[in-house]
Every structure is written in C-alpha cells, then in structure tokens.
Amino acid sequence: MNVTQDPAAAATDWGPFGRPIFDDPKARALSRVGVVDVGSNSVRLVVFDGAARSPAYFYNEKIMCALGAGLSDSGRLNPEGRARALSALRRFQHLARGMGLPPLSAVATAAVRDAEDGPDFCAEVLRETGLKIHVIDGREEARLSAQGVLLGWPGAYGLVCDIGGSSMELAEIHENTVGRRVTSPLGPLKLRDIKGGRKGRRDYIREVMEQLKSEMGTQRDRLFLVGGSWRAIARIDMHRRGYRLKVLHEYRMSAKDVRETAKYIEKRDMDKLRSDCGISSTRMALVPYAIDVLTRLIHTFKPKDIAVSSYGIREGLLYEQMPQRLRARDPLIEASRFAEMKDARVPGFGKTLYDFVSPLFSGARHSKRRLVKAACLLHDVSWRAHPDYRAEVCFDNATRANLGGLKHSERVFLGLALLHRYSNKRHGSSFEYLYDLLDEKGQHEAEVLGKAMRFGAMLMVTSNGEIGDLQWQPRKRVLHVTLPDSARPLYGEVAESRLKSLAKALDASVDLKFSKPAPEPEPEPEQAPE
Structure with missing residues (x-):
C-alpha cells in the first residue's frame, strides 16, 4: 500500500508514520457522524465512530425496501418500498437524535433520481422526519x-x-x-x-x-x-x-x-x-x-x-469531509493508535516498543514495517480478556476487525504476532486452520515479532521510559541486548525466559549487558566574587 506521508510529521521522532492525529480538532469533528444511503434496493444508516481516518461502525442498520422494483415499467417508486423506506428513515432520524449526532448526511441514488415521484418522496421525507435527502447523479x-x-x-x-x-x-x-x-x-x-x-x-x-x-x-x-x-x-x-x-x-x-x-x-x-x-x-x-x-x-x-x-x-461521504492531511494517513496505523489510546494499560508505550523491536526488521519493506508498528500499538489492548483465552482473542480481533488497508495474509500476520505476544506456541489454537493463508516465512516473522513484544512488555513501566536496545546480527546469529541499569529489577525469571524464547525463535545466541548509568554532572565551581 502506498501511503503519502506528511514530510513535516515524518521528520519528527515518530518516524515515517507521523505523529498521532486523532486529537486534532478536524479529526475529532469526525469522531462520530451518521450517514444515510437511500438506494434502489436498501436504505441504510451507518454511524461511524473512533479514529476518523479508520472509523469503526458504531451503528449499522439496513432495511431492504426495493424502492426501484418495477421502476422500468411504472416510472415510479415501488409503493410498498416507498412506505418501508419512509418508516426506516423515521426510525433512523429518531436514533440519530437519541445518539446526540450532528445532522445526518443523506443521499439517494438511481431509483429516487429516475422516478417521476422521486422529488415528492424527498419532500415527504423532509416533512415527516426533518431529514433532507440529497439526490445525486450517477x-x-x-x-x-x-x-x-x-x-x-x-x-x-x-x-x-x-x-x-x-x-x-x-x-x-x-x-x-x-x-x-x-x-x-x-x-x-x-x-x-x-x-x-x-x-x-x-x-x-x-x-x-x-x-x-x-x-x-x-x-x-x-x-x-x-x-x-x-x-x-x-x-x-x-x-x-x-x-x-x-x-x-x-x-x-x-x-x-x-x-x-x-x-x-x-x-x-x-x-x-x-x-x-x-x-x-x-x-x-x-x-x-x-x-x-x-x-x-x-x-x-x-x-x-x-x-x-x-x-x-x-x-465516501465520510472521506468527503476529511481534510487532505487526514486523508493521507495510513488507516491501519491511525486505528491502531486510537485503540491503544482507548484500551491499553500504558497508552504511548507502543511507540517505545516499536523502537525496541525495529532492529529485528531493519531490512523490511514499508509494507512489513507498518504491520510491525500496528502490532506494537495493539500489543496490550486485549489485556481484559481471560488469560487462558487472551492469545486467541488477540488473533480473532486482528483477523476479523474492521480495519482498512489489510490484505487477508496481513491480517493473519498481525493476528499471529499478537497471539505470540501472549503465547509461546501457536499450535493447538482453534484458529490454526487460518494459518496457511500466510506462508511459512511470514508465520516465522510473526512469531519473532510476537516474542520480541512479549519480552519488551516485561520492561513496560511508563509510556516513554528507556527500555534498552536490540541489535541483531543475522549472519552470526547473535542477538545483542542492552538494557538500562534501571531495568535490573525488571529483568527477573519471567523476562529471562521470554528472552530465551525469542532467541530460540531466531536460532540465535544472546549477548546481554546492562548499560551503566550516566554519571551525575559535577557541579561547577563557584566563582569567587570580583
């Protein structure tokens, strides 16, 4: 996927994905909007919510009305369908008011624009519901x-x-x-x-x-x-x-x-x-x-x-309302950032974790790095799930979530990485039948990412604290791990076990060391008064 990046944002320490944008006033204005599509076959209300660039479907209801049935012969809207559509639009307008939405955007397509009684139908809807329908051409x-x-x-x-x-x-x-x-x-x-x-x-x-x-x-x-x-x-x-x-x-x-x-x-x-x-x-x-x-x-x-x-x-109606700066963003990354902000225990740690694991994927293409970034942002959003099912919940969420910009193989990659964030093994899962949508190399890379996140999560204390560095030498099969001296209390038996599991997945030996704390600056000598 070729996503244009904001050069100014890319120049910051946030890297090629830019600074999070969901708190921008123009983005927040799109945080919950409703649109109505009056089609020839169905009438639907969709309420979008969440990250404006990759919104979730907060509410989605469709009524099959068949407004266009028989239109070719009669030249008019199907009478039964017209009555059903009016009833549906009354309901949708009532729901929108109950949700506290801004005015709904409503469009009608072929049936209403072609029917001789289309204008009369729109006038009736406005009179009965207060909803103005915009009839658009083909x-x-x-x-x-x-x-x-x-x-x-x-x-x-x-x-x-x-x-x-x-x-x-x-x-x-x-x-x-x-x-x-x-x-x-x-x-x-x-x-x-x-x-x-x-x-x-x-x-x-x-x-x-x-x-x-x-x-x-x-x-x-x-x-x-x-x-x-x-x-x-x-x-x-x-x-x-x-x-x-x-x-x-x-x-x-x-x-x-x-x-x-x-x-x-x-x-x-x-x-x-x-x-x-x-x-x-x-x-x-x-x-x-x-x-x-x-x-x-x-x-x-x-x-x-x-x-x-x-x-x-x-x-498309939602996209129409987006400023160009928002349109250019990667929908997967924006949705993942929003999920982290809303559901993670330490919002913001995903960036730190991404910086920590990135050396394992230093030669990867942008298409892979964006998946690594998304996984790091999502690594802790499912912590409320029962520990016995957390790994499978992560996989299920990633593979079936309403996320844009993801091929099916990429969904499985993301799901496996998050599964391995909580589990050493993937075999025996109830979702094992989906693994072959991703090739063996991809499955292995997802395992490495998941186990790297699993180890890095042991060092999670604050959103932007220093947790150390990884350096990977694939030819020598050596993983160099440098942790800050302040992390010594965090590196216990469980962290050590998780690091060994990562090394095993890489078929590597580990070179672990702790960096010495930076010396305190010596106070400058006092100047004698002149």
Whole structure:
C-alpha cells in the first residue's frame, strides 16, 4: 500500500508514520457522524465512530425496501418500498437524535433520481422526519464510491465498480484521485425487466458494456467491487472454494474464480445456496442478474486482479469531509493508535516498543514495517480478556476487525504476532486452520515479532521510559541486548525466559549487558566574587 506521508510529521521522532492525529480538532469533528444511503434496493444508516481516518461502525442498520422494483415499467417508486423506506428513515432520524449526532448526511441514488415521484418522496421525507435527502447523479455516485475505496486503500489504483439495485457505476482511481467515471442502467432490478429472457438480457449487458468501455478506455489494473450484490457473489465464491477467513473486505478473486462461481450458481439449488452462504432471500434473488453483469465486466475490461471492498458510498461521504492531511494517513496505523489510546494499560508505550523491536526488521519493506508498528500499538489492548483465552482473542480481533488497508495474509500476520505476544506456541489454537493463508516465512516473522513484544512488555513501566536496545546480527546469529541499569529489577525469571524464547525463535545466541548509568554532572565551581 502506498501511503503519502506528511514530510513535516515524518521528520519528527515518530518516524515515517507521523505523529498521532486523532486529537486534532478536524479529526475529532469526525469522531462520530451518521450517514444515510437511500438506494434502489436498501436504505441504510451507518454511524461511524473512533479514529476518523479508520472509523469503526458504531451503528449499522439496513432495511431492504426495493424502492426501484418495477421502476422500468411504472416510472415510479415501488409503493410498498416507498412506505418501508419512509418508516426506516423515521426510525433512523429518531436514533440519530437519541445518539446526540450532528445532522445526518443523506443521499439517494438511481431509483429516487429516475422516478417521476422521486422529488415528492424527498419532500415527504423532509416533512415527516426533518431529514433532507440529497439526490445525486450517477457520476457523483461513482465519485463517492471511489472515495470510499480510497478511504480503505490509500494510494490504490484501478477501476471501481459499484452496483446498486437500479444502476452500475464505474470510476478510475489513481494517486489518491478519482478520474473518469460513468454510470449505466445495469442494476439487477432493472435487468429483471429486460425482455427476451436470459439471452436478451445478456445481449443488452454486452451492448451497454461496450459503450462503457468506449468511455472508460483500457482498464487492466485492479478491479474493486463495491455493492451488496458483489458481496453476495463473493460469499458464494468463498463457499465454493472452502475459503476459511469469512472477511469480505479485501477478499480476492481471479477472472477464473468468477467464471467458476457463475457455473456453480447455475448448478445449485438457490434456496440451499442462500442458506449455506447466509444471504438474504431479497439479495439472493438479484444474484443471477449480477453474476451475468460481472462475467461480462471482467471479459470486457480484463482486470489483473479483483478485490472486494466493503467500503463504498457511505465511506465516501465520510472521506468527503476529511481534510487532505487526514486523508493521507495510513488507516491501519491511525486505528491502531486510537485503540491503544482507548484500551491499553500504558497508552504511548507502543511507540517505545516499536523502537525496541525495529532492529529485528531493519531490512523490511514499508509494507512489513507498518504491520510491525500496528502490532506494537495493539500489543496490550486485549489485556481484559481471560488469560487462558487472551492469545486467541488477540488473533480473532486482528483477523476479523474492521480495519482498512489489510490484505487477508496481513491480517493473519498481525493476528499471529499478537497471539505470540501472549503465547509461546501457536499450535493447538482453534484458529490454526487460518494459518496457511500466510506462508511459512511470514508465520516465522510473526512469531519473532510476537516474542520480541512479549519480552519488551516485561520492561513496560511508563509510556516513554528507556527500555534498552536490540541489535541483531543475522549472519552470526547473535542477538545483542542492552538494557538500562534501571531495568535490573525488571529483568527477573519471567523476562529471562521470554528472552530465551525469542532467541530460540531466531536460532540465535544472546549477548546481554546492562548499560551503566550516566554519571551525575559535577557541579561547577563557584566563582569567587570580583
């Protein structure tokens, strides 16, 4: 991940990740905000909380309303869906007031903008709830969805495809900016109304896709998939492959995977598949239409790989409110810092611990150093868990948490490092079936990091106290450990045992010494009066 750093911040002793930013007034203003997305298929409220750059979902509720059902024939919003949407928006506004939120940001997409009674619906919502809905056009919808992807992947490049109920948008992203963008009528709710059965639908999809290609040009980088129908297809792909980490964000598929999953969907009983994959019946009814769009999309644009994004238009609305200085930050590091500040016993020690263990990874790339940094910040946030389960709780939290900017293999690396922070052994864990998402080298590096943090934590007294230095000579297999003389009382049997465990993981001998305290400066002689 290529994250732009603030040069002024990078120049401080905080290193390449910059000084923590969550106490900045502009960041704190985004600490809890609510957004409403009135889509063609669903109406959703999301309340973000926590570190503004990588917010947690404080509240997330979705009502399947199908506002766009039948729109192609009637030209109007689905009456039943309209009533359900109004009821949902009454509830959301009431919840927002109860949470003490600032005014909700609400947007409506294809169904409301295309329906002849869309303006009347917005006026009714304003009259009944006080909530002003902003109806956005397709290009703006594409831009916001792309910004949502940038919230989770700073520096990402490629093609963002957001599918809703009544439309599908494309936008290109590069160097943290959104480029060309287009909208199309390829939403599943509209495709259901295409005449001529499946052949007629496929011919229509192919024709529209060629038009999109003529506008967007060649797009053979990564394809980011945004939208509930894409996530449903990803769940089915996971089920078909027997994929073990059920986290949709950053889930990867190849073009071959999509083709195989399309065949798999055709051959399976839809009710059983829906039950097996945990997909709602309303969403599952749209999957056959969405998979036809996805296979043609991939055939047309030929992306080099495919990534599922759980971030979309709602996150794009939050990104819209961020100052550029905040946008440029690494979401993983900011979320980890916020968690340390909120939950660690000694907030701030994570930086000291990172400085202590960094020599073990001196030649590592930035992508690995950011994981080391995140692990050090998170090393003590799960201390409230029962000691018998603390190691597994750490692994579970890291692999399944709502964290942006993490590939699945990186989630496992982070989880294993934190597991080894509390446990010498990883074998026998109930999560052992996930380890093979990370190669053996990565598993070993995670073990070394975890055991280094396990030893360093024995020296934790204050947030910024001197705890010593590590020097690693990999060719000679010697680990030099220099501890301050003030740490002698802390270096007892348990600390010694943890240092031996780290040395064993490195296949190294240990050279341990204590630095002598700096001599007290001699007082300057008094000057004789003249």
